[in-house]
Amino acid sequence: MVRSGGYLLDNRQPQAGVRFDALTELFDPCTFRHLTRLGVADGWRCWEVGAGSRSVPAWLAARTGPRGRVLVTDIDLSWLDGPGADDLEIRRHDVGTEPPPAADLDLVHTRLLLTHVPQRDRALASMIAALRPGGRLLVEEADPGLQPLLCPEDRTPEEQLANRLRRGFRSLLAGREADLAYGRTLPRRLREHGLTEVGADAWFPISAPACTVLERATVVQIREQLVQHGIATDAEIDRHLAALDAGRLPDLATAPMVSAWGTRV
Template identity: 65%
Template sequence: MSEHAAASEAADQGYLLDNQQTEAGIRFGALSELFDPVTFRHIDEIGIGTGMRCWEVGAGGPSVPRGLAERVGDTGQVVATDIDVSWMREAAAGGTIEVLRHDVAADPPPPGGFDLVHARLVLVHVTDRARALRNMVQALRPGGALLLEDADPGLQPLLCPDETGPEQRLANRLRSGFRELMAGRGADLAYGRTLPGLLRAAGLDGVRADAYFPITSPACAVLEAATVRHIRGLLVSEGLATDQEIDRHLANVASGTLDLATAPMVSAWGRRTGS
C-alpha cells in the first residue's frame, strides 16, 4: 500500500483532520505557535538533553521533532512517526530525526527504548486509545518519561467564551458542529481530563498535570479559519451550517473582532519505574 493510500484509508476510518489538504500545514503552524511553548516547558522540566532518545508520536508537522533534536544533539535521536509523514520529510535532514510512517494503535512501538515518548493532540482522535497508550508505555526505558497532551472540548466547548452578539453565537454554533463531527468519527471530547488517572493506572510514577488554553491569540484565528475550510464540505453536507453562514463566519474571523479560544489542552506526564 502506498503512503498516500494508507493515509487516505486512515482518514476514511475516522480522522477528521487528515494531512492531505493544504489547510493541514496551516493548522500545524498555528498549533506550533499556540502550544510549542507549553510543550517545551514540560519537556525541559522533564529534563530531556544531550544523547537522549525520543519518540514523537503523531508528529504531524516538524516543529516538535526539531525542538527535540536541538535538545538531544548529534549523539541523541528523535523518532517522529505519523500515519501520514508528508509534512515531516524536511525535518529528517541532518540525521538526528528519523521519520517513520506508523500507526500508534496498530503497529508495535519502534524498537530500542526511549527516554521520552510524547504525543500532542493525538490520542483524542485515536479509536483504540487504550492500545496506543500501552504501546507508548511499553516503549519507555526504565526511568523514561511519557508526556501526553490532549484536548478536552468538554471542559470549555466555546470558540467565543464571551458570547455577546450574533457573530459570537454563529462562531459557537459552528464550533458545536465541529465537535459533533469529531464525536461522530470516534473522538473522545472529554479525554484530556482523564490523562492523569490513565498514567497512574499504567504504573507511571510522579504523575503531574496542568492545562492551558489561549484566548485572542492571532494564531487562534489562523487555526480557526484553516479548520473551518478543512471541514467545510462536511459541515454543509451534514446540515450543520450553510455555505453562506461559513462565509460570514470566516469574514468575522478575518476581521479580528472576535475573541477566539481553543479547547483546553491538558498536559500530563510521569515516569516508568525500574532500573
C-alpha cells in the same frame, strides 16, 4: 453526534499546514516548558508519536544532540519529509495498531493525537512499553469537552454563529470516534499504567492571533462536512469567515490542552 468515517482533519489538505503553524505558535512554548522540566538532555533517546509537523522533533534533536536519537512517527508523513529532516529518524507507523518501533527510550512524547485514535488505550500502552525503567512520558491532549464556547462571551450574532459552528465541529469529531473528554482522564490513566511521579496541568489560549488563524483554517477544511450534515449553510460559513477576516471576533479560544507526565518504574 454526526457519524462518519475517517479522520476529519486530513493532513493532506493544504489547510493542514496552516493549522500546524497555528498549533505550533499556540502550544510549542507549553510543550517545550514541560520537556525542559522533564530533563531532556544530550544523548537522550526520544520517540515523538504522531508528530504531524517538525517543530517539536526539531527541538528535541537540537536538545539531544548528535549522540541522541529522535524517532518521529506518524501515519501520514506529508509534513515531515523534506529539507531540514536530516537529524530525525522518520518512519510511517500506526501507534494504535502496530507494536512500538523502539525500546528502552528515555522519553516518549505525543501531542493532540490520542483523542483522535480509536485504539487510544492500546496506543498509550505501546508508548509506555517503549520506555526504559526511569524513562519519562509526556502526553498532551486537547479536551474539547472542557471548551463549551469558541467565543467566551457569546453576546453578538456573530459570536453566537461562531459558537454554533464550534458545536458542530465537536459533533463531527465525536462521530468519528474522537473522545472529546480524553484529556482530563490522562493523570488517572498514567497512574493505572503504573507510572510514578504523575502530574498534569492545562493550557487554555484565549485571544491569541493564532486562535483566529486556526479557526479559519479548520472551518475551511471541514466546510463541506458542516454543510453536508446541516450544521451550517454556505452563506453562514461565508459570514463567519468574513467576520474572522475583518477582526470582528478577536477573542477566540481553543480547546484546553491537558499535559500529563509520569515516569516508568
